[in-house]
Amino acid sequence: MGTSFFRVTLVIGLFVAGANNALAQLRIEITEGAGRRTPVAVVPFGWEGEASEAPYDIAAVIAADLQRSGRFAPIPERNMLQKPTRGVELDFDDWSVLGVEAVVLGRLTQTGGNAYSVQFQLFDVYRREQLVGYRMPASVGTMRSQAHRAADMIYEKLTGIPGVFGTRVAYVNATGSERNRLYSLIVSDIDGENENVIMESKDPIMSPAWSPDSRRLAYVSFEGNRSRIFVQTLRTGNRLEVSSRPGINGSPAFSPDGRKLVLTLGGADGNLDINVLDLSSRQFTRLTTNRAIDTEGSWSPDGNHIYFTSDRGGGPQVYRIAANGGSPQRVTFEGSYNARPRLSPDGKKLALVHLDRGNYRIAVMDLASSDLLVLSAGRQDESPSFAPNSDVLIYATRQGRNGVLETVSADGLIRQRLASGGGDVREPVWSPFPRY
Amino acid sequence: MTIFRMTMAAALALQLLACASQEIPDPDPLDSGMSDSSATTDEFDERDLGAGEEIPSDVDFYADGDLIMTIYFDFDQSEIRPDDQATLEQHANRLANDSGARVRLEGHADERGSREYNIGLGERRAQSVRRLLLIQGASAAQISTVSFGEERPAAFGSDEDSWALNRRVEIKYLN
CATH class of the missing domain: 3.40.50.10070 (TolB, N-terminal domain)
Incomplete structure (x- = not known):
């Protein structure tokens, strides 16, 4: 049994922010529900x-x-x-x-x-x-x-909600001095036990993503001062370089059937676009051609759409495009900064990073109503990821100079900090349900 | 490395020192290069390196990966400030005159906002430096770009001073 990496502190319920009155009513409901x-x-x-x-x-x-x-x-x-x-x-x-x-x-x-x-x-x-x-x-x-x-x-x-106590989390930790960083890609149980280092590098590691069967992780590595995307099998440690184009290779995410990756390619001219890589044929299909930054692609659970961040309209906002191409539609309209979309596994909600009165916070948008609910309370919160039951999210926030992980229920009522044993922790991704 | 290229690098370094001394990183690659050699500071004061003969052949002014200069950007901007443009044009001239020279442009962003989007902002900055170098005569094959987004900050604070130092493109010399 590994030592516990996290000290779990419970912060009950407290915070739901809304910039307008429409959300204020929701806030009261939630506060009432929080006590029991x-x-x-x-x-x-x-x-x-x-x-x-x-x-x-x-x-x-x-x-x-x-x-x-x-x-x-x-x-x-x-x-x-x-x-x-x-x-x-x-x-x-x-x-x-x-x-x-x-x-x-x-x-x-x-x-x-x-x-x-x-x-x-x-x-x-x-x-x-x-x-x-x-x-x-x-x-x-x-x-x-x-x-x-x-x-x-x-x-x-x-x-009535499936539990997620048997799930895991992958995240990146940066340790060492400011000039001599060591980056680690880590997988642990969701309670912080059984910590396993998947990959270590002196160069940055970014954007881990689970395969739907929980057996593999895709991630970005800057080994050799260039970005590449790898898919690594957890059990064997074998890894496959799947994208090493000139310029940017970033932001991988598996399709729901595990056969494809959506990823961001920059090309020599540095124009970031959303691409889909078929993992068996190794064929790349470019989905967006806009001159703006198009990145942070994420599949809808039915596999039909890809949500992504684009600043084609000025600031970053979330857009949606059919997974086989087409013209993108803008999804977010509230606020000047909405990025890094992640769909809930039930397909009903969209988690994102939202600029909330000067603070970057985690928000959830209800896709049916477009109502936006701010869930976190930090200044620099990032990388939201849904639990497989769609009821809880994990994300990174700041504690002093370091990043730490927090979870929050999708209704904003229950928030917990997973205090790290050390290092600058970032980019948590919640695993799918375990297979029994 | 050819004598010619070393000479160009040395001359470039001197010009940078003269016209953009605030951009020379600390430790100054020029100083550290000289301290490893038998050359004296007096030779530098002559400002007579254009001919190339004065430089011992075992001196690398820029080793692989050395930082040549850093260009800073305003918040959410990728436009090169006017006072950096003249310096960059000199880099472009040197690249144009030495087809064997290579540089890597490393774009960076401050920590605010989401990480992969910040990779995009860093890349946009690296590309605006690249475009200027190309316009001034450098060839595409001489320039590679990488964006580290917010992953490799130069300053570690969460304040405007640190953010300003982190919104940057580092030009690195490649052998």
């Missing part, structure tokens, strides 16, 4: 095995996940009137008297040398019924992932 965290209990799991103590505290991981979501308040173990490890032992009255609305209990059973079985059950205290029960095989190495998986199922049963 559902009281739940995660009872310490039972243990059956050779050792006197369980090799892993599954309940603690589940409780921490639910706590970190900002929507639940697990009660402390010392307040529990009973500690059942099977559903039949559960006395609902002992929990309703505490105001607990849901109880999680379970057992960890050793079935072989390094073979275990994790089972858990989730109960609704008011309705006095089981919401979900599940048993999973585990080894010492997979126990933590299985605990996150259980938390994901519990979260989905309680909220």
Whole structure:
């Protein structure tokens, strides 16, 4: 188990900014909704095995996940009137008297040398019924992932929204002195555990992007003082140079089917345009021909459109073009600076960097209504990325001279800072859902 | 490297010192080049390097990757300030006269806004320097560009002073 890279600080709910009155009403609604965290209990799991103590505290991981979501308040173990490890032992009255609305209990059973079985059950205290029960095989190495998986199922049963505790995040960290930087491309669990360095370089690394199957990362590297795009397989470390044209090779993003990359090419004359690279045929198709900067392409989840940043109208704004070409349509109109669009996986929202009264902040635009909601409160926030459940975003903000990561719920209610152990952290990208 | 090219580089460096001394980076490549050689400062004061014979053949005034000059830009601008244009024209003349000479133009942006868009702003600045060099007679094959956007700041503060130092194009000499 890796050391925790992040110290998680919870900042509950607080901030929704709007430059106009139309958003003010929304602000009140959200503030009202922010107060309540559902009281739940995660009872310490039972243990059956050779050792006197369980090799892993599954309940603690589940409780921490639910706590970190900002929507639940697990009660402390010392307040529990009973500690059942099977559903039949559960006395609902002992929990309703505490105001607990849901109880999680379970057992960890050793079935072989390094073979275990994790089972858990989730109960609704008011309705006095089981919401979900599940048993999973585990080894010492997979126990933590299985605990996150259980938390994901519990979260989905309680909220109707799939949990993202089992997901990962890729990001770039810059460490070392100002004149002697070391850039690292890192993948960790979303709670900061299991940190893995994917690539290191003395030259900048930028714009990591997950493949839809979570197996590969595309990124930009400036090794040799020129920009190139690589696709690296995480398991093997093998990497493929996929774009090394003269000038700019930037801003890669995988198509939803994983077969193509949208990317930005500059060419010798430096005119940045949106291009699509077919990864199997290695064919490039240029989508935009404007003389302005066209960059930061991102696919719609159905694969039909590409959203991108362009300053063809003066300042940077978000535009949309059909993935097979056509004429772009402008998407953002509010404010003088809207850039780096990322679609929510459900296709309903657009995250972007928005200049909000002198501050660069993360905003989400509802694509149906075009309403813009500012979610972050920093001066220099950047690189928003949706969680695969479309309900939370991760982005980079500043803390002193360094970048740190924050998450915010898409309604702006719950914001958390993932304080880094050191370095200038930037460009977080949330992974797709894990495959079980 | 040919004697001729070294001479051109030396002459160029002197001209830069004379007409745009504030643009010479610290440490000055001219000074560091000389300190490695047996040449004395007196030779420099003569301002007589045009003929080329005075320069020992083992001296590289510009090693590969050396910074020749830095050009700064206004906020959200890629236009070259008038006082930089004359200096750049001299660079262009030298490139035109020495077809073997190569430069890399490294564009940069300040930290504000999104990173890949800032790559675009840095590239736009590098391209405006490139265009001026081409107009003045340099050939396209002599010039490469790269944009680091906000990834390689020269100054690390989050204030207007630092931002002004970071909106720049660095011209680097390539062997």
